Amino acid sequence: MASILFSPAFQATAIFPSTWSELNRSGPPRLSSILPRGRPQELESLKVSVEAEPRVTAPLQLVETERCVDGKLAAWTSIRQERWEGELVVEGEIPLWLNGTYLRNGPGLWNIGDYNFRHLFDGYATIVRLHFENGRLFFGHRQIESEAYKAAMKNKRICYREFSEAPRPDSFLAYVGELASFFSGASLTDNANTGVVELGDGRVVCLTETIKGSIQINPHTLETVGKFEYTDNLGGLIHSAHPIVTETEFLTLLPDLVRPGYTAVRMEPGTNERKVIGRVNCRGGPAPGWVHSFPVTEHYVVVPEMPLRYCAQNLFRAEPTPLEKFEWHPESGSYVHVMCKASGKIVASVEVPPFVTFHFINAYEEKDENGRATSIIADCCEHNADTTILAKLRLQNLRSFAGQDVLPDARVGRFRIPLDGSPEGELEAALDPEEHGRGMDMCSINQAHLGQKYRYAYACGAQRPCNFPNTLTKIDLVKKKAKNWHDEGGVPSEPFFVARPGATEEDDGVVISMVSDKNGGGYALVLDGSTFEEIARAKFPYGLPYGLHGCWIPKKAS
Ligand SMILES: CC1=C(/C=C/C(C)=C\C=C\C(C)=C\C=C\C=C(C)\C=C\C=O)C(C)(C)CCC1
Numbered sequence: 001m002a003s004i005l006f007s008p009a010f011q012a013t014a015i016f017p018s019t020w021s022e023l024n025r026s027g028p029p030r031l032s033s034i035l036p037r038g039r040p041q042e043l044e045s046l047k048v049s050v051e052a053e054p055r056v057t058a059p060l061q062l063v064e065t066e067r068c069v070d071g072k073l074a075a076w077t078s079i080r081q082e083r084w085e086g087e088l089v090v091e092g093e094i095p096l097w098l099n100g101t102y103l104r105n106g107p108g109l110w111n112i113g114d115y116n117f118r119h120l121f122d123g124y125a126t127i128v129r130l131h132f133e134n135g136r137l138f139f140g141h142r143q144i145e146s147e148a149y150k151a152a153m154k155n156k157r158i159c160y161r162e163f164s165e166a167p168r169p170d171s172f173l174a175y176v177g178e179l180a181s182f183f184s185g186a187s188l189t190d191n192a193n194t195g196v197v198e199l200g201d202g203r204v205v206c207l208t209e210t211i212k213g214s215i216q217i218n219p220h221t222l223e224t225v226g227k228f229e230y231t232d233n234l235g236g237l238i239h240s241a242h243p244i245v246t247e248t249e250f251l252t253l254l255p256d257l258v259r260p261g262y263t264a265v266r267m268e269p270g271t272n273e274r275k276v277i278g279r280v281n282c283r284g285g286p287a288p289g290w291v292h293s294f295p296v297t298e299h300y301v302v303v304p305e306m307p308l309r310y311c312a313q314n315l316f317r318a319e320p321t322p323l324e325k326f327e328w329h330p331e332s333g334s335y336v337h338v339m340c341k342a343s344g345k346i347v348a349s350v351e352v353p354p355f356v357t358f359h360f361i362n363a364y365e366e367k368d369e370n371g372r373a374t375s376i377i378a379d380c381c382e383h384n385a386d387t388t389i390l391a392k393l394r395l396q397n398l399r400s401f402a403g404q405d406v407l408p409d410a411r412v413g414r415f416r417i418p419l420d421g422s423p424e425g426e427l428e429a430a431l432d433p434e435e436h437g438r439g440m441d442m443c444s445i446n447q448a449h450l451g452q453k454y455r456y457a458y459a460c461g462a463q464r465p466c467n468f469p470n471t472l473t474k475i476d477l478v479k480k481k482a483k484n485w486h487d488e489g490g491v492p493s494e495p496f497f498v499a500r501p502g503a504t505e506e507d508d509g510v511v512i513s514m515v516s517d518k519n520g521g522g523y524a525l526v527l528d529g530s531t532f533e534e535i536a537r538a539k540f541p542y543g544l545p546y547g548l549h550g551c552w553i554p555k556k557a558s
């Protein structure tokens, strides 16, 4: 019997489903008591009993090096337990107008017992919830119960093809029992670990790049509601991980791996049916370029075709390949296509310099004096056309930082796409990348400026030397300057901007992030959107794995 002291901050409901406990037999100790509820300030220091479970020589053990231990970044370690919920003690002041829920999704479990996954993007999804209510902050996390996760828990081995991991054929066949499935989309994962969106009708859906990996959750309990089934017959295996979601529509791109091209589709709130807006054929290469995200303007869908292209063989290959599911084809050219949202017609298709991006920031139309669009500006987090960032995100590299500056340079890549029929578009840095330490990814903007002219972007930048973006940066695209926030030795996740209700200035609001600190712990962070100064933080009961993307669900007016 061991005991640890938790600060009064944590009034926990600690729940350990048998699957988790079985999986991590030698893992973290179990909280055996359920702590009282009440204002944290009113609670005494709580002594929580923990019992270490007997170590067994089962195939599934949480390996010592994978554990979230003090003094080691929790960002690259598996989540400690399947779920937790409680109130956090807030240092500083959360603005009283900030009422609602920030949900953040990401890969949080990178091992099945002593079997360790290779890549950041392989982990089974962990959804985290920060609920803000009248200055108070409630926190929770939970595993998403995808088929891939449930099968791994049940069979104690990986059963579906993840980003860089593939099951041994006998694992999947034993699970699904059909030879044909191994070579079809059925063996691909539904591990919805990449993002989370609230649809216009209030349903909350976790996403990854497989269409089958669209999973509805309950935003209050984080419970998995079930698979989000699309009722149309559009078929296909993959879609962009980042649909554009507003109160009135859900837009996404479906890459066509058979006849290389992209179909843009729209789904209306209250329905599960995607309708085709239009299609564009690829201009180069054997397969469509990877389209993790794409931007829109008021009237157009911008379809990027990057030379980092899907590779159908790699999707079904058992052995890891250098670029995972992709191949680099610089000779195939790089293009940007512009599709009219109303008619589906292609109004521009230009060749651009080579680029590598996961995340578009925003796009807008530049207009002439008659209000006619003359060109499109589209901004993205651009990795200097260098694919090495994918390998840098392997867990072994992330976990082995020894002070060398190994993070490849990135910039805000600004495309200018002429709408006058010119064959070429431009791509340049929107500001000197030194402003943000030459690190640039995981961006957000004020959503009121989606598809519109905008001035500010929030992202993760770098303070070098580093092996991963380690700052939060606020970029002023007009002054071409950045304000940077940094906690030495820490790793912050996507800075998410939430506008103050009634605000008239673009940066009037807060920026929410979650930070893994150098001591193995972590905290929720709230920065002022305008000054970019810290206004509040709240320590988590333990450090969390790195998360990818979130969404804000404002408190509904009663
Ligand atoms: C890509 C395919 C799949 C899986 C994709 C997944 C699970 C996630 C992709 C996440 C990305 C691209 C995140 C990017 C983050 C960038 C960072 C943090 C950069 C920092 C550098 O500065 C499936 C689902 C396996 C299917 C096939 C295709």
Ligand SMILES: [Fe+2]
Pocket: 194, 241, 242, 292, 358, 359, 548, 549
């Ligand atoms: Fe993403």
